[in-house]
Amino acid sequence: MRDEAEEIGPCLLALAAQRAPHIDAVVLCLNNCRDGTADVVRAIDGHLPFPVHSIEVALPNASACAGRARRIAMEHAAVLAGRDGVLLTTDADARLAPDWIATNLAALAAGADAVAGRAVIEPEGAKRIPAHLHAIDARECAYAALLDEMRALLEPDPADPWPRHDEESGASIAVTLAAYRRAGGIPAVPLGEDRAFFNALRRIDARIRHAPDIAVIVSARLEGRAQGGMADTMRRRIERPDPFLDARLEPAADALRRACRRRRLRETWSMPGRGVVREAARLGLAPARLAELVTSEHFGSAWAAVEAASPVLRHRARVTLAALPAQTARALRIRDGLRREAGRVDTALRVAAE
16 A cells, blocks of 8 residues: 555554454555555554554555555465465455455355455545446446356356356455465556456466455545556546446457357367367367367466467457447347346357347
């Protein structure tokens, strides 16, 4: 965290108020702070029911990013957690419900290796955001949910059943120490370390739960601490509305074809040698190349490698706001067709072509 003197006290008090098993320790990475954040932490530390480990770092500008700071904190926490430990991470400006830890632990106890919660903007601050941006965000979220339900219907995930959400925010992550280590920890990237971490978990076939009942409240500040983060995005959209949706949201037909290719590749991966020639043609790859890519121990790694290599799976176009109503209507038709036909791939592809 950087310069969070106003926010860190309430965050620590929210952790102290958790109705959950005992918290062994809280780790803070104070990243190039200049506003007295460390003084606030020291003043409150003795009144908390858990020890606070404050790591004060002065990172060079080139590496002074949220990804590096979160990795420093998580690596320190991993040492403290012990072999069977659990790590949770949030942001300094997050407000946590009293059952935040307990609900995350329940999802892990139910079989998840990692749990993603949602980040919800606090109501008073949300009033400062123009109404038209709230409307755009609501339509974009509805479209994202349709695409995610299509994927859930085509390739049901026992660890992440519908209903679920598709957010992966550093404001609310829980992960077993074993999964954290196998995934290689939080990537020290300048931007998007949370999604990069979940992508790493997917590559090792970790069981990820996008729990709809877990949410944290975050501030609506427009001057953020992480360059390119939520605050920068909100400010940019207020000053100059983005004509495109989030880059991860494809046109409905493209998203469907990707999901179908993923489902069929899983069948090829699980039965080596079977269907390689047919799937290679569909993916625009030489059979020998596909056979090499699907030898990975983990399907997630195989899929990531095939996605990177296949010309068919390249992201071809971004959805514009102007095209969103038509894409939403198409996604609804596909989703409804999949519901009727219990996720049959042939039916889905026929509907997508209409």
